[in-house]
Amino acid sequence: MTASPKTAPPPDWDRSGLPAWSFFSAEMLELEKEVLFRSHWQAVCHSNDIPNAGDFVTLDFVGERALILRGQDGEVRAFHNLCRHRGSRVVAESSGTCRSAIVCPFHGWAYNLDGTLRGAAQPATLPSLDPVKMGLKPLEMDIWNGFVFVRFKPGPQPSVSEVMARFAPELAQYDLADMVPDGKGFWTTEITANWKCVRDVDNEGYHVPMAHPGLADLFGSNYYDEPFSNGTSRSFSKFSASNGRLWSVRNYKAIMEPPAALDDDHKDAWLYIGMFPNLVFGIYPDSVIFYQEFPLANGKTIQRGATYRHKDEDRRMRLARYLSMRIDRLTSKEDEQLIEWTWEAAFSSGYDGVVLSDLEYGVKTYHDALRRLFPVLSSDEPPAGTLAQQNAALLSAKVPAE
Numbered sequence: 001m002t003a004s005p006k007t008a009p010p011p012d013w014d015r016s017g018l019p020a021w022s023f024f025s026a027e028m029l030e031l032e033k034e035v036l037f038r039s040h041w042q043a044v045c046h047s048n049d050i051p052n053a054g055d056f057v058t059l060d061f062v063g064e065r066a067l068i069l070r071g072q073d074g075e076v077r078a079f080h081n082l083c084r085h086r087g088s089r090v091v092a093e094s095s096g097t098c099r100s101a102i103v104c105p106f107h108g109w110a111y112n113l114d115g116t117l118r119g120a121a122q123p124a125t126l127p128s129l130d131p132v133k134m135g136l137k138p139l140e141m142d143i144w145n146g147f148v149f150v151r152f153k154p155g156p157q158p159s160v161s162e163v164m165a166r167f168a169p170e171l172a173q174y175d176l177a178d179m180v181p182d183g184k185g186f187w188t189t190e191i192t193a194n195w196k197c198v199r200d201v202d203n204e205g206y207h208v209p210m211a212h213p214g215l216a217d218l219f220g221s222n223y224y225d226e227p228f229s230n231g232t233s234r235s236f237s238k239f240s241a242s243n244g245r246l247w248s249v250r251n252y253k254a255i256m257e258p259p260a261a262l263d264d265d266h267k268d269a270w271l272y273i274g275m276f277p278n279l280v281f282g283i284y285p286d287s288v289i290f291y292q293e294f295p296l297a298n299g300k301t302i303q304r305g306a307t308y309r310h311k312d313e314d315r316r317m318r319l320a321r322y323l324s325m326r327i328d329r330l331t332s333k334e335d336e337q338l339i340e341w342t343w344e345a346a347f348s349s350g351y352d353g354v355v356l357s358d359l360e361y362g363v364k365t366y367h368d369a370l371r372r373l374f375p376v377l378s379s380d381e382p383p384a385g386t387l388a389q390q391n392a393a394l395l396s397a398k399v400p401a402e
Contacts, residue, residue: 008358009227015356018367020346021381023194028374029298031388032195033062035373036277039155041163043279043290044068045095046308047076047146048180054098054113057186058091059150061294061302066139066150067091069098071113078141078150084134085109085120095185102136111136146177147290156373160275163231167273171283173261179288179308182321189303191336193343195278195295196370198303201338202280203228203366205235206359211334214327217249218270227365233274235362238265248330252323257316258285276369282328286310286321289328299343 022028045057050070058081059066065081067090083090088106091098101118102111108121115136120126140151144160157163164171191198201207205223209216215223220240226233244250258267262285271283282289291305309321345351356364371377375394382390 009361009364013361013364015354015364017200017354017356017363018196018370018377019381020351020353022377023196023343023346024298025381025387026298027382027385027387029194029295031374031391033295034153037062037294038064038152040157040277041142041149041151041155041160041275042066043292044078044148044150045186045306046179046181047143047148047177048308049095049306050076052097054100055096056091056098057095057148058089058093059304064152065089066152067136068141068148068150069102069113069115072100073114075114076141076143076148077115078139078148079115079136080139082137083107083109084117084136090136145171146179157231157276163275164273166230166232167234170266170271171273173263173266174283174288175261176283176288176308178311180311182287182307182309184307186304186306189332189336190296191293191301191303191339192299193301193339194298195293195301197339197342198293198301199278199366200342200363201335203233203274203362204357204360206357207338211338212331214246214249214330217244217246218252218327225359225362227362228274228276228369229365231276231369233362233365235272235274236269238269248323248326252320252327255316255323256285256320259310276366284324286317286324 042059042061044059044066045068049055049057050068053070053072053074056067056069058068067079067081068076069079070076081089081091083104083106085104085107088104090102090104090111092105098113101113103109110118112118115138117129117131117134120129123129140154142149142151142160144164149160151157203225205225208219208223218239219237220242222240223235223237225235239253244253256268267285269285273281273283275281278294279290279292282291286309288308289305291303293301293303296302307325310317313321374391376382376387376391
């Protein structure tokens with residue numbers, strides 16, 4: 001593990017983390033749901049998860065329900081998964097295919113694949129319904145390199161392409177838009193911790209040599225993190241020169257034949273791109289993954305993700321992908337324990353904050369991004385019932401987040 005060759009922390013930077021109260025406050029969590037999760041872009045799927053007319057993927061988080069659907073015209077659209085009659089889910093499954101229409105399982109209202117209302121059950125009992133006005137409510141949607149994003153409320157981020165623009169030249173060689181699902185669908189894991197504990201562990205590689213034997217064996221000392229800048233971060237490592245001690249690493253290095261399109265810097269490297277507030281892409285020679293987390297409650301977080309492979313994957317690449325995903329799975333389980341320990345720590349009578357290493361500057365820059373939206377995080381916990389108002393007042397006064 002090394003410091004980033006591109007960005008070093010400034011001298012005498014603030015090495016303290018977020019205040020402990022921010023991990024427990026119900027008011028803070030509700031404000032985070034509104035300002036972060038509803039008002040920032042959230043990845044739902046890849047367009048190749050829904051290749052045919054009628055294919056759909058749904059996603060639920062912080063009380064919202066998204067439906068991504070491919071129409072008869074081939075267009076991908078995003079809607080609220082919400083019947084206009086009584087608010088029922090029009091689609092109950094997490095993914096699947098509607099043949100020619102979406103039929104609400106509550107009363108049987110039917111919608112065309114473009115979202116317009118096809119017809120209500122027993123229409124004589126209802127007033128005349130405009131098929132467009134009473135169609136499924138559209139969601140703001142953006143597609144970046146094949147990945148489909150939604151946003152429930154207008155927010156501070158520009159388009160996903162603009163947010164991720166600085167990576168465009170580097171990512172062009174991976175042809176992400178052409179990747180296809182690995183066939184295993186979306187995975188989810190529930191973690192007993194506040195969602196910010198997930199980010200605090202994931203935003204630094206200082207723990208890799210001690211906590212992740214597989215990654216340490218794969219990378220050696222080559223891994224480094226770059227801090228958050230304008231809503232994104234980057235971590236990178238070339239593989240170590242050794243053959244590898246662990247079975248998965250040793251065979252992965254021996255079997256992997258990178259795609260010809262990858263340059264010398266990336267053909268034997270793993271790249272991670274973070275997007276504020278809760279998304280990470282893992283971009284490997286053999287595959288691409290994404291993962292994200294959403295709060296269910298204070299002390300309860302759901303992680304969700306998926307894996308995508310090369311469309312023309314041969315047997316050798318498939319085996320390499322199996323090995324890289326094995327390394328990833330073990331790393332994820334190791335991180336789950338660290339995340340829960342991070343959460344537990346703040347309950348202890350001996351806990352009085354953190355002291356960040358230079359190798360954890362990514363944690364600091366992520367916290368700074370939070371403080372810009374929540375300047376209240378730079379002070380003691382507000383009296384009950386006042387957090388949102390105090391934060392709004394601080395934002396209005398343009399109090400800097402230090």
